[in-house]
Amino acid sequence: MTASTTRRTTVAKSRIAAVGALAVAGTLLLTACGDQTESAKKDGSSAGADAPLFDQLPKAIQDKGIIKVGSDIAYPPVEFKDKSGKTVGIDPDLADALGKQLGVKFEFENGTFDTLLTGLRSKRYDIAMSAMTDTKDRQNGVDGDTGKKVGEGVDFVDYFTAGVSIYTKKGDDKGIATWSDLCGKKMVVQRGTVSHDLAKSESKKCTDGGKGKITLEAFDNDLEAQTRLRGGGADAGSSDFPVAAYAVKTSGGGNDFQLVGEQVEAAPYGIAVAKNNPLTKTLQSALEAIIKNGEYDKVIAKWGVADGAVKEAKLNGGS
Numbered sequence: 001m002t003a004s005t006t007r008r009t010t011v012a013k014s015r016i017a018a019v020g021a022l023a024v025a026g027t028l029l030l031t032a033c034g035d036q037t038e039s040a041k042k043d044g045s046s047a048g049a050d051a052p053l054f055d056q057l058p059k060a061i062q063d064k065g066i067i068k069v070g071s072d073i074a075y076p077p078v079e080f081k082d083k084s085g086k087t088v089g090i091d092p093d094l095a096d097a098l099g100k101q102l103g104v105k106f107e108f109e110n111g112t113f114d115t116l117l118t119g120l121r122s123k124r125y126d127i128a129m130s131a132m133t134d135t136k137d138r139q140n141g142v143d144g145d146t147g148k149k150v151g152e153g154v155d156f157v158d159y160f161t162a163g164v165s166i167y168t169k170k171g172d173d174k175g176i177a178t179w180s181d182l183c184g185k186k187m188v189v190q191r192g193t194v195s196h197d198l199a200k201s202e203s204k205k206c207t208d209g210g211k212g213k214i215t216l217e218a219f220d221n222d223l224e225a226q227t228r229l230r231g232g233g234a235d236a237g238s239s240d241f242p243v244a245a246y247a248v249k250t251s252g253g254g255n256d257f258q259l260v261g262e263q264v265e266a267a268p269y270g271i272a273v274a275k276n277n278p279l280t281k282t283l284q285s286a287l288e289a290i291i292k293n294g295e296y297d298k299v300i301a302k303w304g305v306a307d308g309a310v311k312e313a314k315l316n317g318g319s
Contacts, residue, residue: 051103070125072113074221114192134270134318156270163263165244184212188225191218195238287313
């Protein structure tokens with residue numbers, strides 16, 4: 001889930017070959033993978049002061065033994081509920097690996113995506129981890145639409161890279177191959193994401209060029225947008241590449257949707273932490289540790305998204 005369309009214009013080619021692996025991994029994990037935080041509670045493997053980086057945690061986190069995570073848990077395969085209602089996905093698996101380094105548990109709390117940073121500012125959460133793109137606007141607490149200051153901003157520990165894809169109903173692409181082909185069409189997106197911002201920007205280009213605007217319908221989560229498109233209520237949808245690819249391969253047994261065109265706006269996902277919080281540097285160290293010991297690569301490979309893997313843990317690498 002990303003935001004701010006002005007930061008880059010680099011186009012990344014769609015990695016269609018990765019979609020098959022993603023689907024296979026997703027199918028297996030829907031039934032085989034449990035809630036990572038709950039498993040940690042049962043065996044205690046990720047808790048305790050003997051963990052390598054426990055001493056680097058803020059005292060309040062050490063005392064609680066918990067890092068509260070704000071997340072929109074409706075964004076498969078990044079984070080979602082499996083058939084038993086447990087929270088699974090890329091982010092929970094990475095959080096479990098980080099927890100083993102830190103000696104604390106990561107507890108995911110569900111919230112709509114566009115309220116996560118507000119929850120972080122109000123200290124409802126210690127961090128936000130929800131496929132959130134690291135952007136300068138978010139770092140500086142600036143509203144991307146108005147350019148006005150809306151908060152103190154956040155710091156990001158970057159842990160993945162993803163672009164944005166368009167998808168349509170399978171066998172009915174409406175002639176859509178690029179964003180410019182969406183002029184005069186109806187599109188569904190998740191509110192507050194880069195897909196939403198990019199569609200608004202593209203719609204302005206359409207009207208400036210004398211073409212019909214893009215009619216936009218924005219939803220609280222991506223699954224609602226998919227339902228609308230599946231039911232024939234729109235011509236196309238857009239979301240982050242891993243999410244769009246997962247939907248294409250799993251929805252309706254792979255018969256509901258298809259990817260169209262190329263992936264665009266490649267950018268880093270970041271774990272968001274309040275400004276000047278010492279937890280930021282500790283999380284960076286924990287991420288570096290799991291990259292070096294191979295646990296990071298295991299999680300990324302398990303979900304079939306190796307093309308988005310990072311090689312180092314950067315702070316505020318977004319633009």
